[in-house]
Amino acid sequence: MQKFTLKINGQSHEVEADPQMPLLWVLRDRLGMTGSKFGCGIGVCGACTVRMDGSVTRSCVFPVAACTDRDIRTIEGLSEDISHPVQQAWIAEQVPQCGYCQSGMIMAAVALLEETPEPTDAQIDATMTNLCRCGTYPRVRKAIHRAARMMAQA
Ligand code: FES
Ligand code: FES
Incomplete structure (x- = not known):
């Protein structure tokens, strides 16, 4: 120890x-x-x-x-009150199903958006290598696009 x-x-x-x-x-x-x-x-x-x-x-x-x-x-x-745009976009797009993978997904999405503020679907698919047994990938994509718009307007 x-x-x-x-x-x-x-x-x-x-x-x-x-x-x-x-x-x-x-x-x-x-x-x-x-x-x-x-x-x-x-x-x-x-x-x-x-x-x-x-x-x-x-x-x-x-x-x-x-x-x-x-x-x-x-x-x-990430935030004290779930106010981070990625968290807000996740809620709006109802991304989580069982939820187990979602904190990892969100952390990866935040990093992606810092690096690439307006990612394409192909960039999202290439970067978001997290696995989701509930198959939330289409919702993850939509939420990342929504978060990108929110962050651009902020
Ligand atoms: S628990 Fe760490 S990558 Fe799966
Ligand atoms: S939401 Fe269930 S594993 Fe991803």
Whole structure:
């Protein structure tokens, strides 16, 4: 066990963990941030997606020892009142079904829109590699386009 200081959503957190413990475990089990989900555990499904120094990161395969001195952002830090345009667009387009994949989808969509403010369907399909067993992909696309319009008007 080792002590680590992590900067998450702008706040400093002290945790004691095995250096190889994946960030997802630290977030959920040590810090009670359960918005990021465990799906596959092998970096494929994207349910555990967070941002690290702006990059989309699958936290289930990222050891805590590699997370110090990084700017970690989770779904909990997106807004305090579900007011982020991507969250609003998700609600308007009724994207979530079971909801399990959705925090990862939203984190990936936010990163996509920062990089590409008006993405085409092809760009969305190429970038949004998160898996959804409920098949929400068409709604995800619509919501990303809606969020892009909202962000352009803001
Ligand atoms: S749980 Fe991390 S990618 Fe599936
Ligand atoms: S909404 Fe159910 S897995 Fe995506």
